[in-house]
Amino acid sequence: MPKLGMEPIRRAALVDATIAEVGQAGSLDVTVGQIARRAGMSSGLAHHYFGGKDQIFAAAMGHILSMYGGAVRGALARAKTPRARLDGIIRASFDGDSFRPEVISAWLNFYVQAQTSPDARRLLHIYQARLRSNLLHDLRPLLGVGAPDAAENLASLIDGHYLRAALGNDPDAAEKAADQLSAALDSMLGAAR
Amino acid sequence: MPKLGMEPIRRAALVDATIAEVGQAGSLDVTVGQIARRAGMSSGLAHHYFGGKDQIFAAAMGHILSMYGGAVRGALARAKTPRARLDGIIRASFDGDSFRPEVISAWLNFYVQAQTSPDARRLLHIYQARLRSNLLHDLRPLLGVGAPDAAENLASLIDGHYLRAALGNDPDAAEKAADQLSAALDSMLGAAR
């Protein structure tokens, strides 16, 4: 059965399986065996490719973040005006992949990890810095000197609404949250005029 | 030398020890033995009083929430005007006990738990409902019909800033976050005029 060039395939399969298992369990209390089984291989192979459980988790989180980054980039590319671009950023956090239960679970556990794992914390700060920078870029032409504070607030608003929508019971929570955020953004822009 | 009336003392000691251990570990990966040792008793006794690990965690989380509730109530009682009361609510989330590392850790893990544990989720919803209701009560006289949306946004803003301050590296983050929130609230109130 062994084939050549399996490494990237196996690694991707393990990353996907990790996200799925963590999503299903809701926590990082997932065994390497479970992940490997879901990825269709032995636990030994999982270790062979990643070296250990922590590295598997790290790769999975990296994947989540890069997917989110891609979604944001896509939204930014599609939008033309600053206002539309801001809306794109907001939507990217609540649309599609970003709001799947397993992605939510990854985020929540990521926050927990960020307390103690320097790697996780670094990754998180990169995400936060990029989000702030994206928001600032498009808020600046609209708000001028008020942009930095507004960016900070908008970023927090996104995280806060994400958290509430993610842990609520309303299936439409994501959409409503995005709408509400958009309206709040209008207020912020309107108040400055 | 068993004593009478030890139960509440033992339970409180275990709850405190749990919060401390979870705070130190940054995650729920703490053993009953560690908790019991820190509480000055055997692991068997911990089971005797709580029945199992999950119940110990549940009790600890309940304690955190009730402490936070107390802080909010205190702040509300001290303030006189709606605006001051809103500020009190904000400050209660970033002052004193609420921002100790072990309390932060408890919150983050609480979010994780809320995904899968009905008990945790229920507790979380109670906290959220109470927060919204408190905010609404004082926003209503200031904003009228805009109050519900504003309450929702303010609540998210609090959670989002809490998250960012908690996982940042700035030791003054909590204070700054509270100031920024207060300013954002001023904006919200000003925009409505």
Place this chain on the structure above:
Amino acid sequence: MPKLGMEPIRRAALVDATIAEVGQAGSLDVTVGQIARRAGMSSGLAHHYFGGKDQIFAAAMGHILSMYGGAVRGALARAKTPRARLDGIIRASFDGDSFRPEVISAWLNFYVQAQTSPDARRLLHIYQARLRSNLLHDLRPLLGVGAPDAAENLASLIDGHYLRAALGNDPDAAEKAADQLSAALDSMLGAAR
């Protein structure tokens, strides 16, 4: 089933079981599970009492050495003249417990360990120093200034014969080795006259 004050009993049982298992396997490739089973307990309990495999091995080796030390002390106490005491030391290495297969196995593995484990090496040096000192004490009156070299040679002779007898096929090798050593000692003493 739990009882009080089991610790020394359990520890002794584990030490005995370790010596027996290592002796049976001929090497340190013995699992904690095997040792624990032979000692009549679970592997978890073995860890509870010793902390880990290495410490179990260390305790077993310490036991072997102290048994040997006891045998030498006994032989020295029983003998009256220097010559008889030297013979007692020789006999103690080839008599009784010292030549049981599991003790032989322990010694051989001990030599291997001594290469890399500082603890084992220290223990070995203590054994060697004590042997040399014992021999010297009784050779001095017989050989004067030639005693130190003779002690060194006699010690090596003991170890060398032990090794050869231990790994030979002759069931009477130990006895013959002791006789031959005794004769060699006579030669050494005679030559000096």
Place this chain on the structure above:
Amino acid sequence: MPKLGMEPIRRAALVDATIAEVGQAGSLDVTVGQIARRAGMSSGLAHHYFGGKDQIFAAAMGHILSMYGGAVRGALARAKTPRARLDGIIRASFDGDSFRPEVISAWLNFYVQAQTSPDARRLLHIYQARLRSNLLHDLRPLLGVGAPDAAENLASLIDGHYLRAALGNDPDAAEKAADQLSAALDSMLGAAR
């Protein structure tokens, strides 16, 4: 790019790598993967050439013994008188290759193996018989009927001093041991006159 006639090269590389790895680890706890990597090939190939771990070890031990045999033969060829030849045998055990750490490690582990592996034991007995025969051949003209016992003692003395020198901390131990052995041999020869 498989090549023809690689077999002896591969086998030799694996034997060398085994000795080096065992020497570095101080024990037989080395993996086939480590050995193969050091030998510059895959673990699969190591199995292909040797069939399994045990056979790799056996080949390595055979190599050690044949090197030692060669050293002894060389020393014997260079010496002219019986006394000088005996000295040559002694020196061969403490000079050059025989006292390198990895060779020491191989010997110690060889003793351990000899307890349970018939192959190792046979090899060991061949070494011992050859050593005894060599010693006897040159002791006979010097000691006559006392030669057999003297050969046995001298052989044990060599092993014993080797062991002590190998596990001591003195870097000059090998040289000193050889000198001391030589002096002891003089005593044995002098005593018989």
Place this chain on the structure above:
DNA sequence: AATGAATGAGGATTCATTCAT
């Protein structure tokens, strides 16, 4: 000949939980 993908058994260690005392 040579690789390295793949397996799966095995082992040390940890831990929640139970229970005799």
Place this chain on the structure above:
DNA sequence: GATGAATGAATCCTCATTCAT
């Protein structure tokens, strides 16, 4: 009430060995 002895399942990780290519 209180202890800590005891268990055994569970988990991560390692490794010899096999095998398709």
